[in-house]
Amino acid sequence: MTTVPPRTGAGASAPRRSSSGAGASDSGRLVSVSRFTDPLVASPADPARHPSQAAAYWLQRDIIRGVFRPRERLKVEHLAQFYGVGQSPVREAILMLSTSGLLVHEHLKGYRVAPTSMADYVDLLDIYRRLYRLALGMAFERGDDAWEEQVVVQLHRSQRVRKVLPDGDPERREMWQIAYISLHGALLEGCRSPILIDQFASVGARLERYVNLYADLESDRHRDHHAEHRAIVDALMDRDAERLHQLLDIFFMTTTPVHDSIGAALAALERAEAP
Secondary structure (H helix, E strand, C coil), X not given: CCCCCCCXXXXXXXXXXXXXXXXXXXXCCECCHHHCCCCCCCCCCCCCCCHHHHHHHHHHHHHHHCCCCCCCEECHHHHHHHHCCCHHHHHHHHHHHCCCCCEEEECCCEEEECCCCHHHHHHHHHHHHHHXXXXXXXXXXXXXXXXXXXXXXXXXXXXXXXXXXXXXXXHHHHHHHHHHHHHHHHHHHCCCXXXXXXXXXXXXXXXXXHHHHHCCCHHHCCCCHHHHHHHHHHHHHXXXXXXXXXXXXXXXXXXXXXXXXXXXXXXHHHHHHCC
């Protein structure tokens, strides 16, 4: 579970690299989300007033996006310089993320970015799909008019955001990912279970990291996500349970090539690391 401020607006690691950072070791990093200026992908917390929350948001997104790699040590002084905040806010940010599954603690050594593995990925993918179906089913039963209105509003916002793959502009890629996350979050909000929503968000963030780190998204290039989202929302608004289940089956099935590519990349890594 994470205490990073939730985003209520619109959103494979992009290949663009940062030319600035916290030292020579950062010259080859992916561009940090803290460098983005569009309000859609800026920290929900004002860095001047709430530096800890802003740093937690930046660090969470940068780990998910692959700016910080699996098993990389997270040094407080380094992160403070990297994000332009004090060391105390960085320590607080790390604590906020300490139970997110994105970090691991080593006794007397501090924190590292969580490692990745085939077993972890398979588990996350299975639980993500189960939680999604559970939450959407509950939303189908419990959602009211106010929820329906919010879903429609979020759908329209997401339709205005162009899909960008990892070979595109990093900030626009992040805008697409946040729009995607926000729409699905609005859909599931109707389940009216803060515990379920929190668990789904946590699992979703960890699964997104695997997509950013290892996925071949070429199969997604010509996929019409906007049309798929419109169809799901229409079925939900019409309370057409049979159609909704069919659309979900198709939605998950069309991601098979992406998830197969992640599995292949992880298998190759594990073979390379085997003694």
